[in-house]
Structures are given as C-alpha cells and as structure tokens.
Amino acid sequence: MSAPQVIVVGAGTAGCVIARRLAEGCGKRVLVIESGPRYPGWALQAPLAGLRLRRHWSWALESVPQQQLHGRRIAFPMGRVVGGTSSINAMVAAAGPPADYDLWAASGNPGWSWADLGPCWERAVSQPGLARLPGSEPTSKSAFSEAFLRACQEDGIRRVSCLTGAETETCGPFPLFQERGARASAARYLADVRPAGQLSIRAHTTVRRVLMEGRRAVGVELGDRRAEATIMASEGVVVCAGALLSPRLLQGSGIGPAGPLRAAGIPLCVDLPGVGLNLHDHAGVPVVVESALPAPGRPALWLKAALDYALFGRGVMASNCCEAGCFLGPAGATPEVEVFSHFQTSRHRQAVELAVVLMHPHSRGWILPDRADPWGPSLIDPRFLADQRDREALLAGVERIRSVIAKPALRGFGLGKEILPGSLSGDAFLRNHAGSYHHPVGTCRMGNDPLAVVDARLRVHGTDNLWVADNSVVPTIPAGHTAATAIIIGERAADFLAADLGRR
Numbered sequence: 001m002s003a004p005q006v007i008v009v010g011a012g013t014a015g016c017v018i019a020r021r022l023a024e025g026c027g028k029r030v031l032v033i034e035s036g037p038r039y040p041g042w043a044l045q046a047p048l049a050g051l052r053l054r055r056h057w058s059w060a061l062e063s064v065p066q067q068q069l070h071g072r073r074i075a076f077p078m079g080r081v082v083g084g085t086s087s088i089n090a091m092v093a094a095a096g097p098p099a100d101y102d103l104w105a106a107s108g109n110p111g112w113s114w115a116d117l118g119p120c121w122e123r124a125v126s127q128p129g130l131a132r133l134p135g136s137e138p139t140s141k142s143a144f145s146e147a148f149l150r151a152c153q154e155d156g157i158r159r160v161s162c163l164t165g166a167e168t169e170t171c172g173p174f175p176l177f178q179e180r181g182a183r184a185s186a187a188r189y190l191a192d193v194r195p196a197g198q199l200s201i202r203a204h205t206t207v208r209r210v211l212m213e214g215r216r217a218v219g220v221e222l223g224d225r226r227a228e229a230t231i232m233a234s235e236g237v238v239v240c241a242g243a244l245l246s247p248r249l250l251q252g253s254g255i256g257p258a259g260p261l262r263a264a265g266i267p268l269c270v271d272l273p274g275v276g277l278n279l280h281d282h283a284g285v286p287v288v289v290e291s292a293l294p295a296p297g298r299p300a301l302w303l304k305a306a307l308d309y310a311l312f313g314r315g316v317m318a319s320n321c322c323e324a325g326c327f328l329g330p331a332g333a334t335p336e337v338e339v340f341s342h343f344q345t346s347r348h349r350q351a352v353e354l355a356v357v358l359m360h361p362h363s364r365g366w367i368l369p370d371r372a373d374p375w376g377p378s379l380i381d382p383r384f385l386a387d388q389r390d391r392e393a394l395l396a397g398v399e400r401i402r403s404v405i406a407k408p409a410l411r412g413f414g415l416g417k418e419i420l421p422g423s424l425s426g427d428a429f430l431r432n433h434a435g436s437y438h439h440p441v442g443t444c445r446m447g448n449d450p451l452a453v454v455d456a457r458l459r460v461h462g463t464d465n466l467w468v469a470d471n472s473v474v475p476t477i478p479a480g481h482t483a484a485t486a487i488i489i490g491e492r493a494a495d496f497l498a499a500d501l502g503r504r
C-alpha cells in the first residue's frame with residue numbers, strides 16, 4: 001500500500017470497526033498499527049480454553065496500591081492482539097440501557113443519544129458472524145446457570161429471553177459475541193475488506209507517540225521506549241488504544257495536563273488538563289458458595305469436553321463461563337447492580353461464584369505518566385470504592401443476592417456453606433476482595449467543558465486531524481458490558497470520520 005491517508009492506532013474493539021468502515025465505506029487508505037500479534041484463532045476461538053489462555057495476549061497492567069482495598073494493586077487485563085480486548089474477554093454482548101446513552105447526549109454531546117446509537121448497534125450485530133442473535137439458544141448452558149435463573153424468578157426477578165441490562169429486576173441468559181460456539185472477536189471486522197489493498201495491518205508494532213506539527217497530527221513514531229521509525233498519514237491519526245492506553249499515548253505526545261507532563265520531562269504541545277482523568281470502572285465482589293456437585297470444567301473432563309467441542313461445537317468448552325445474570329435496582333431507573341453466575345471458581349475447589357458488580361460507580365480515578373520513568377507503565381489509580389455510596393451499593397447487592405441463594409431452586413442444587421463473604425464484616429470483605437470487573441472507561445472524556453478531551457465528533461480539543469475513538473471517550477459508564485459500548489463508539493466514530501474526511 002502506498003502512504004496511508006489515515007493511521008488507526010490499536011486494532012482493538014473500536015479500532016477494528018473504524019478501520020473497516022473508513023477503508024470500505026469512505027475509500028481511504030488505512031493503516032492499522034497494533035502492538036500485539038494477529039488474532040490467533042486456534043487459541044482464543046474456543047471460549048473456555050480462550051478464557052484460560054488469554055493472559056498470553058494481554059498487557060500486564062495494574063493499578064497503584066488502592067487505599068480502600070488494603071493497599072492491594074488491582075490487575076487490569078487488556079487485550080494485546082488484533083481484536084483488542086474483544087479477543088480475550090468473556091464475550092457477553094449486552095449494551096445496557098438506552099437511558100444511560102441518552103445521558104451522554106444530555107451532557108452536551110449531540111449525536112450520542114440512543115436514537116443515534118441504536119442504529120449503530122443494529123449495524124454491528126448484522127456484521128456477519130459477530131453476535132449470537134438475541135433469543136437464539138446458547139450452545140452451552142450449565143446446570144448452575146439454569147438453577148440460578150430459577151432462583152432469581154423465585155425472588156421475584158422477571159426472566160427475559162435475552163438479558164441486555166435494558167431494565168432493572170430482570171434475569172436471563174446473556175446474548176454473546178459468538179458464532180456456533182466460537183468467539184466472535186472484533187478482529188472479524190478486518191476480514192475481506194473491499195477493495196483489497198485499501199486496508200493494511202501492521203501487527204507487533206507499538207506506537208510511541210503521535211507526531212504533531214504545531215497542533216496538527218501528521219503521523220506516528222514507533223517504538224516502545226525509544227523512537228525507532230516514523231510513519232506519516234496525510235489526513236490524520238485516530239487513537240483507539242483503549243481507556244488505559246489512549247491517555248498515555250496523548251500524554252506521551254505532549255497533549256495533556258501541563259504540570260504533570262512537564263514534571264515527567266515531556267514537551268508540552270496542547271495543555272488539556274482532562275487527559276487521564278475520569279477513570280471509572282465496574283467494581284465488584286465475588287460471592288462464593290460451596291457446591292456439592294463437581295465442577296463441569298474440572299480437569300478429569302477436559303478430554304471429553306475437547307471432543308464435544310471439536311466434533312459438535314458445544315459442551316463446557318463452548319461456555320463463556322458467565323452464561324446468565326440479573327440486573328437489579330429500583331423500577332423505572334437504570335440498574336444499580338448486576339450479578340452474573342460462574343459455574344465454577346478458581347477461588348475454591350468445589351464451589352460456584354456469583355459476581356456482584358456496581359453499575360454506576362461514583363468514584364473517579366486518573367492515569368498519569370510516572371515522572372521517574374515517563375516511557376514506562378503509567379500510574380493508574382482508579383480510586384476504587386473511594387466514594388462511600390459505592391461501598392453501600394455493593395454491600396446492598398450482596399445482601400440481595402444472599403436472598404436469591406436461599407431460594408429453593410438453589411438449595412436443591414446442592415449449595416452449602418458461604419465461603420465469601422462468609423464471616424467477614426462488610427468492610428473487611430470489600431477491602432480484601434473488591435476489584436475490577438474489567439470495564440475501565442472515561443479517560444479521554446467527550447464533552448465541551450474545560451476538562452473534556454474530545455468534542456462530540458471525537459476530535460481532540462485544540463488539535464487538527466487527531467481523533468480518539470474507544471472506551472476512553474465515555475462520559476459515564478452504562479449499566480452493561482463495554483465491548484458492546486466500544487463497538488457502538490467505533491460505528492458512530494466511523495460515521496463522523498467519514499463525513500469529516502469525505503469532505504476533503
């Protein structure tokens with residue numbers, strides 16, 4: 001391919017969508033640069049095996065010690081592979097309530113209400129093979145998931161055929177990014193792009209910073225810690241490095257809060273104080289209960305599971321592990337808490353686990369360069385549970401789920417002693433066991449106030465030819481699962497970019 005018109009940094013969940021749409025719909029020569037390898041279908045495709053193997057395709061990021069969590073550092077897995085985190089995640093395809101997206105528009109971002117975004121989601125799920133269609137039968141359903149759903153119903157929670165988070169007090173099986181029992185990563189967007197040659201992918205290549213000429217983005221510099229080469233882009237650069245790494249890339253390019261950048265010795269290009277702020281995530285806790293039944297994914301059954309999967313594309317290896325869940329909260333509002341079932345847990349030999357996850361956290365954290373090592377890992381401080389309301393909401397969720405666990409459907413399933421929280425006080429339980437449920441967002445927030453980083457068309461404030469388009473632009477996290485959010489953002493960004501670039 002001759003020199004690219006547009007460079008997309010990060011072939012992640014949103015990046016793959018944008019790259020395809022720009023190359024195909026908009027006719028641009030697009031180069032996607034990805035730090036990790038191409039999507040290794042053989043290893044990540046079988047859901048359960050992929051979930052076990054995923055650490056080999058992940059950035060080893062972690063937080064600074066968390067004050068509210070006993071000084072623990074919290075791990076942040078994140079895909080380092082084409083398809084990004086959608087190549088290593090749990091494949092749940094639940095976008096969350098339309099009202100949560102309407103809030104984005106209401107906070108000063110025209111074009112981001114669900115009326116605008118719903119069609120983007122529809123377009124995404126009609127992408128060949130991306131998502132199992134709502135309502136279709138899962139290829140794998142464990143006995144525990146089914147018993148959990150019956151217990152939810154006995155507790156007065158309404159069962160739906162496809163659980164998306166749209167309503168409170170609903171339970172059901174999740175729709176999945178799967179096709180015939182195989183993971184459907186966003187990497188699929190990069191297959192068969194027409195016309196051929198319009199899109200190229202450079203894997204195993206890390207972008208060190210965006211090259212700026214004055215305030216205009218003109219290309220990228222490659223290399224982890226030191227500059228190794230540059231690639232120019234005639235029409236601009238789209239940063240899609242995810243909520244944990246997009247702020248790092250901007251900050252390394254001199255776009256961010258003046259004080260911390262100067263302190264780290266990074267020459268300032270644009271003083272944008274909000275870059276790296278507004279980090280928030282779905283924090284949660286595990287409720288673990290002994291189970292009399294042997295775990296369906298135990299090693300003794302691996303051979304049978306592998307044969308079942310290889311021959312028929314079904315069985316425990318086709319499971320994403322969290323097959324079913326419920327969204328809880330007052331009627332008429334959007335959900336406060338989500339609970340999902342794990343038919344086995346690595347925390348105890350014979351037990352099941354329910355994850356209780358906070359949907360609308362009040363705590364906000366930040367990401368900044370480490371002044372002692374500006375090109376090393378950034379400092380990531382999510383300030384988990386710093387806000388008392390978050391602690392209260394999580395503990396209320398745990399109490400509610402205890403009432404579900406006590407229902408006859410689960411007693412009949414053979415549940416025994418509660419291991420977590422067990423005898424721990426609420427405070428000790430949170431300190432020792434709360435953590436990330438893997439949905440970090442918000443660090444290059446969209447808006448028009450002094451702390452906003454991108455405008456409603458995802459252009460970085462104060463720059464030309466530079467966009468950010470991934471989960472870092474989220475103003476407030478929706479009560480759903482954020483791969484869907486990233487795909488929606490990718491589709492919407494492609495609309496805006498096509499219009500902006502199409503005029504040139």
Ligand SMILES: Cc1cc2nc3c(=O)[nH]c(=O)nc-3n(C[C@H](O)[C@H](O)[C@H](O)COP(=O)(O)OP(=O)(O)OC[C@H]3O[C@@H](n4cnc5c(N)ncnc54)[C@H](O)[C@@H]3O)c2cc1C
Nearest residue numbers: 010012013014035084085089090091092207242471481483
């Ligand atoms: C363990 C786990 C389970 C999850 N389960 C679910 C689930 O079931 N359902 C759901 O909806 N969500 C789930 N999520 C969250 C969801 O997958 C992510 O929120 C979403 O995929 C993020 O998309 P993104 O486009 O913002 O970033 P990513 O998909 O993370 O993409 C960023 C890409 O940029 C690349 N990159 C970064 N920096 C550079 C650089 N300097 N140079 C080149 N490339 C770079 C990265 O390697 C990566 O490929 C899960 C997350 C995790 C970690």
